Amino acid sequence: RVALSQELDIVVSGSREGIVLIHTLKQGTYVRTLTPHSPPMVVTFVGIAGGTGNIIVAGNVASTTTKGLVHSVLYLFTVNGKLIKRVKLEDTTTAMYVENDRVVLGGANGSLEIRCTSGLSTKHKLRLKSGVVSVSIDPRKQHLFVTTNDGKMVIITSTAKPFVKK
Numbered sequence: 001r002v003a004l005s006q007e008l009d010i011v012v013s014g015s016r017e018g019i020v021l022i023h024t025l026k027q028g029t030y031v032r033t034l035t036p037h038s039p040p041m042v043v044t045f046v047g048i049a050g051g052t053g054n055i056i057v058a059g060n061v062a063s064t065t066t067k068g069l070v071h072s073v074l075y076l077f078t079v080n081g082k083l084i085k086r087v088k089l090e091d092t093t094t095a096m097y098v099e100n101d102r103v104v105l106g107g108a109n110g111s112l113e114i115r116c117t118s119g120l121s122t123k124h125k126l127r128l129k130s131g132v133v134s135v136s137i138d139p140r141k142q143h144l145f146v147t148t149n150d151g152k153m154v155i156i157t158s159t160a161k162p163f164v165k166k
Contacts, residue, residue, distance in 0.1 A: 003055075003098070005048045008079060012055055014043025020057055022081070036075045036083075037061055044072075047098030049117035053079035056103050056117060058093045074105070076120050085120045089113075095146075097135045106132025106146060114144075128154060 001014040004025055011023045018040030022031040034057070036043075041059035048055055057075040072089040091107025098104075098117065105113045110128035112135070115121060130148040137144055144156040 001043055001046045003046045003048045005050070005053065007050070008048065008053045010048065010053070010079065012046045012048055014046040014057060014059070016042050018043060018059065020046060020055070020077075022055075022079075032081045034077055034081055036077075036086075037073060041073060044093055045096035047096060047103060048079075049098055049103070050100040052118060054084065054117050055079060056096070056098055058089075058096050058105070060092060072107075074103075074115075074120060076117070087115075087120050095132045095135045097137060099137055099141070104135045104137065104144065106135045108132075110148070112146060 004011045009025045011025050012020060014020045018037055020034035020043060023029060036057050041061040043057060043059045045058040055077040058072060060070045060072055062070055070092060072093040074087045074089055076084040078084060091109045091111035093105055094108050095106035101117050103115050103117050108131045110131055112126050112128055112132060113122055114124040116123055128148060130150040133147045133149060135146050142158055146154040
């Protein structure tokens, strides 16, 4: 998984071994390593919040108490690598989209959450009938597009205000 920010000149990559690396975009110079979890998790998604440069990492961790079960965890780091917050998620994360001040998460059991990128607080939460495959927001920040396991596309419209700050 890879995310980049031209504004901040960074590339963030996550591995199956649970390691997150930060490099400069222009030169490819190594900056630092983030190790979000012990025991290691499989990093499934990484993102960079516009404006703050906060780094969002989603991953799956095997349960230490229940054999074979996996739970998803969401981490928030500063661009300097300081851990701000760790949140255990109710659903296995299958999709993530980061834009400015929001992170949109989709889950295997149909959960859809919009969280704040400054502290991971939940702003909106709903449950779809099928698991989420992908999520995206239109350029005007008014529509959230969600594809599901049953082949449908769900379009959620924000009539009050944009999903994310423009």
